[in-house]
Amino acid sequence: MRLSSPAGAVLPAQAPPSPEVAEEHKCLNSELWHACAGPLVSLPAVGSRVVYFPQGHSEQVAASTNKEIESQIPNYPNLPPQLICQLHNVTMHADAETDEVYAQMTLQPLNPQELKDPYLPAELGTANKQPTNYFCKTLTASDTSTHGGFSVPRRAAEKVFPPLGFHYAASSTGVVCKRSSWQ
Incomplete structure (x- = not known):
């Protein structure tokens, strides 16, 4: 799955999408997205804390654009290997050409004081939604x-x-x- 960079920043190598591309990538219905993604895929709830791995993200970007990791991706020696972030937004998309589903997440790194504060997950106390009923069939x-x-x-x-x-x-x-x- 594709993830946006922290705080929704656009990577320097990417240009903003044209209106036509933006229309192709509008958010999908959650039930349809989860049915296409499969039963083993789950997304964190908005407001939850997640761990972001910048190096892994850079490697995935390089692999998806067929670029050499060492020569094309800038090195940030002071960037920590992982960042604890707050999830602010999740949008579900599908690639118009391949029908591959992916989620775009807006993350905000937590400052040291926020990391010390006690954290109560947003999921506690909320009732679980019934799963969507679906089946898959290969047409003959x-x-x-x-x-x-x-x-x-x-x-x-x-x-x-x-x-x-x-x-x-x-x-x-x-x-x-x-x-x-x-x-």
Whole structure:
């Protein structure tokens, strides 16, 4: 996942996005983002304290831009290997070309006095939200036929889709999914 630099600063090698690019990278619906990211991915809550690793971030930037780490990334000898930060904002995005999901986080390094203060995590005392129900299926040739439907395992259908309306002439319930309704 991509992380923004502390306090939302833009790295010198990056230019601000054009309006067209900004439109492509608008924030996604949280449930859709988590379904695409998978069940093993979780994001910290806004207000929580996180550890930021500047060197690891620099190495990931170099790897994603296909640049040599030693020759292209500046060296900051006085920068600590990790910074304790407060998380101020999380936005969920998807790359328009690859559909890869990533989160952009705004971090603020804590000063020494803030590090000494007792910390109560923001998650304490809040009820957990029920997980989103979803299933994954690789479409096959039979799913792309002209009959207008595709098969879903029974357990997934009972968990995800609304019950069939048997009081209608045809025993089916239409479900329409539109990409634009998730964004």
